[in-house]
Amino acid sequence: MDAVATATPLLDDTFAALADPTRRAILERLMEGEASVAELTEPFDMSQPAISKHLKYLERAGLVSRHRDAQRRMCRLEAAPMAQAVAWLEGYRRFWEANYARLDDLLERMKAEEASASPSTDTPAGTDEDSQ
Amino acid sequence: MTLASTFTVTQPSDTEVQLTREFDATARLVWDAYTKPEYVRQWLLGPDGWDMPVCEIDLRVGGSFHYQWSHPTEGSFGTQGEFTEVTPTSRIVNTERMEGFEGESIDTITFEEANGRTTMTMTMRFPSKEARDGAIATGMADGVATSYDRLERVIDTFE
Numbered sequence: 001m002d003a004v005a006t007a008t009p010l011l012d013d014t015f016a017a018l019a020d021p022t023r024r025a026i027l028e029r030l031m032e033g034e035a036s037v038a039e040l041t042e043p044f045d046m047s048q049p050a051i052s053k054h055l056k057y058l059e060r061a062g063l064v065s066r067h068r069d070a071q072r073r074m075c076r077l078e079a080a081p082m083a084q085a086v087a088w089l090e091g092y093r094r095f096w097e098a099n100y101a102r103l104d105d106l107l108e109r110m111k112a113e114e115a116s117a118s119p120s121t122d123t124p125a126g127t128d129e130d131s132q
Numbered sequence: 133m134t135l136a137s138t139f140t141v142t143q144p145s146d147t148e149v150q151l152t153r154e155f156d157a158t159a160r161l162v163w164d165a166y167t168k169p170e171y172v173r174q175w176l177l178g179p180d181g182w183d184m185p186v187c188e189i190d191l192r193v194g195g196s197f198h199y200q201w202s203h204p205t206e207g208s209f210g211t212q213g214e215f216t217e218v219t220p221t222s223r224i225v226n227t228e229r230m231e232g233f234e235g236e237s238i239d240t241i242t243f244e245e246a247n248g249r250t251t252m253t254m255t256m257r258f259p260s261k262e263a264r265d266g267a268i269a270t271g272m273a274d275g276v277a278t279s280y281d282r283l284e285r286v287i288d289t290f291e
Contacts, residue, residue: 092141092149092268093141094179095178095179096139096141096151096153097139098177098178098179098180099175099176099177099178100139100153100155100175102174102175102177103155103162103165103175104155104156105175106165106171106174106175107155107156107157107161107162107165108156110157110161110164110165110171111157111161114161
């Protein structure tokens, strides 16, 4: 878990950052807009330094950036790494889930064909001799 | 819930991604469904709207495969490779080159039967971590999501 020196944080860092419920809650809050560290600390039963530590983690993963607005240090959600994680999860999982659901259906049809082909002399429509 | 509990996507190492899924069928049937073009083109299709005009499989060591998918508006995508190990009903190893990506991945697919059910595990090992992340993020993803709605839904799935 070395500090990330590259410009585009890697997906593992994104997922590691998302693995914690407090950090996810912070991100959800930041989806509504920028917030100061004090504002982010409010809803939690945690000290400001504890929240700052989580923010540092999120910052290192590239999910949050900080800047000064007058006297306050504001935190902002950085969408790009999240979008990358979303694409990873949603696209890839959905791709394979859809495939495997179709494979389930196909296997049921293959089982039914075998069952009807072997034991009886009934010949269902469309079933030719089962050449391998 | 039953679906989620039998389907896992993991990253066993920095350069690999692994899919594990259990099927209610014997290894022989799952093997046939995975290796015979007439079956493969019925399920290996991805999101709705894609079909598979090219599905060629020469299932033997040194033999090759070529898959091509197309969609009326999204375009087309292809992948191909060679088989380096073929152990009927239990294990396949092949190289794979996806269209638009540098380098080659090594895919290992195992079929493990227990009590009439079969667990199929696909492990894809890429030449680098960047290649893996890139292939997964863009190769099969249906565009890159940027809307906050979608971000929120994904975060919900982590709860």
